[in-house]
Amino acid sequence: MGxxxxxxxxxxxxxxxxxxxxxxxxxxxxANIGLQSSQEGTKAAQATQKEQQTLFLPTFNVTYKFNxxxxxxxxxxxxxxxxxxxxxxxxxxxxxxxxxxxxQYKIASLGLDVxxxxxxxxxxxxxxxxxxxxxxxxxxHKMFDVAQKTVTQLQAHKEVAQNYYQxxxxxxxxxxxxxxxxxxxxxELIVAKNDLENAASDFNILLRxxxxxxxxxxxxxxxxxxxxxxxxxxxxxxxxxxEIKVAALEVEIAEKELKLARKDYYPSIDLxxxxxxxxxxxxxxxxxxxxxxxxxxxxxxxxxxxxxxGRTSYGIHEKQSRLSQARLQKTEILDNIYLQVKKAYLKTxxxxxxxxxxxxxxxxxxxxxxxxxxxxxxxxxxSTDVLDAQTLLAKTITNYYKALYAxxxxxxxxxxxxxxxxxx
Numbered sequence: 001m002g003x004x005x006x007x008x009x010x011x012x013x014x015x016x017x018x019x020x021x022x023x024x025x026x027x028x029x030x031a032n033i034g035l036q037s038s039q040e041g042t043k044a045a046q047a048t049q050k051e052q053q054t055l056f057l058p059t060f061n062v063t064y065k066f067n068x069x070x071x072x073x074x075x076x077x078x079x080x081x082x083x084x085x086x087x088x089x090x091x092x093x094x095x096x097x098x099x100x101x102x103x104q105y106k107i108a109s110l111g112l113d114v115x116x117x118x119x120x121x122x123x124x125x126x127x128x129x130x131x132x133x134x135x136x137x138x139x140x141h142k143m144f145d146v147a148q149k150t151v152t153q154l155q156a157h158k159e160v161a162q163n164y165y166q167x168x169x170x171x172x173x174x175x176x177x178x179x180x181x182x183x184x185x186x187x188e189l190i191v192a193k194n195d196l197e198n199a200a201s202d203f204n205i206l207l208r209x210x211x212x213x214x215x216x217x218x219x220x221x222x223x224x225x226x227x228x229x230x231x232x233x234x235x236x237x238x239x240x241x242x243e244i245k246v247a248a249l250e251v252e253i254a255e256k257e258l259k260l261a262r263k264d265y266y267p268s269i270d271l272x273x274x275x276x277x278x279x280x281x282x283x284x285x286x287x288x289x290x291x292x293x294x295x296x297x298x299x300x301x302x303x304x305x306x307x308x309x310g311r312t313s314y315g316i317h318e319k320q321s322r323l324s325q326a327r328l329q330k331t332e333i334l335d336n337i338y339l340q341v342k343k344a345y346l347k348t349x350x351x352x353x354x355x356x357x358x359x360x361x362x363x364x365x366x367x368x369x370x371x372x373x374x375x376x377x378x379x380x381x382x383s384t385d386v387l388d389a390q391t392l393l394a395k396t397i398t399n400y401y402k403a404l405y406a407x408x409x410x411x412x413x414x415x416x417x418x419x420x421x422x423x424x
Contacts, residue, residue, distance in 0.1 A: 018217065019217050021217075021424055022424050028207060029123060029130075039119060048111060049109055059092050060089070061090040064086070085278070085279050085282055087276065088276045088277075091272070091273045093270065093272075095300075096268065097263065100268075121242050124419070127412075127423065128413065132412060134203070135412075136409070146398055148192075154182040157178050157386055170379075174382070178387070181387050221404070226349075226414070233345050241419040244333065257322065258323055261319045262316060264311075271298070272298070274299070278293050341417040344414035344417045347410040347413070355407055365396040369393045371389075372386045
């Protein structure tokens with residue numbers, strides 16, 4: 001860890017908390033709406049599972065009826081009532097539903113598993129995105145710093161060239177060239193400043209803060225080499241990638257839905273028990289003409305739709321195709337994961353090698369610029385030599401920091417591709 005860097009190009013200075021990478025990730029997880037939405041999705045899946053569980057339990061029903069006839073009925077020579085109130089309490093217990101209730105419950109349980117894994121997936125994406133934005137912000141600051149130093153160096157060189165021209169030691173061309181290069185550097189500084197502001201805005205959006213909120217984050221200039229080989233990365237992806245687990249669950253869900261579609265090949269059996277009260281008044285307590293004021297009955301019902309013009313068969317064919325589709329998608333996901341791992345691994349290796357190579361060149365470029373600057377002052381080098389050396393120095397430092405933060409971002413992408421959740 002290095003110095004704390006403040007990114008507030010246009011904002012007024014004020015006390016601001018310095019955020020580390022770990023704190024940034026934690027804040028991003030807390031603020032992210034997508035994660036909050038997925039958590040609500042998990043709660044919904046839990047409720048669906050509990051709802052399907054109730055299908056195994058008996059249901060209770062109460063019916064209150066009033067019937068008014070235009071004339072009294074006559075049953076067995078007895079004159080019945082014109083008005084009749086009825087209160088019927090019914091209990092229904094499903095006995096056999098063609099395994100429909102069981103499969104619906106299993107589908108709901110698998111749906112809950114998928115929802116919980118999707119929540120973890122969103123969490124992993126947020127962690128990767130937070131790392132990417134954090135290191136992009138550091139890179140933008142370094143580019144801004146390089147642009148500022150370049151302007152300062154070219155300003156100093158322009159002043160030397162102007163003094164030499166005024167005393168006749170160098171031609172006008174040297175002074176004009178220095179002016180042009182300084183103007184170009186100032187333009188690049190404006191671009192770097194805008195890039196820094198945009199990077200700071202991305203950071204604030206990540207944490208769901210106002211865009212102009214001053215940003216302070218901990219600088220990271222050291223890196224830790226990635227030691228593992230590609231086979232290790234593939235093995236970790238096989239073991240950890242949650243997308244593979246989701247794809248397997250989707251196959252299971254498709255299998256259960258296929259079984260559910262076969263429910264109409266079986267009859268459904270219900271057991272129903274009822275208790276009733278009849279009466280000539282609202283309290284259903286018998287009365288004149290009521291022959292049976294109360295009683296109960298038990299009814300077992302078997303129902304089977306044996307002909308529906310191939311509806312069940314077509315439904316089964318559809319579910320079979322859905323199952324094949326889920327299996328193919330699982331295979332495709334595996335292929336894409338291996339490709340993601342390999343690309344991220346190669347990008348990480350490329351960036352790390354660039355760091356090692358360019359880091360050595362930075363000191364050489366600094367010394368080259370210093371020597372040419374001194375030689376120009378001694379009038380044994382041209383202004384072009386100094387400007388070329390300065391350009392080389394700025395380019396070398398730029399390449400170093402780009403390689404450094406490209407390595408960090410690529411390593412974060414590799415950890416994401418392997419399904420590893422690292423907060424730092």
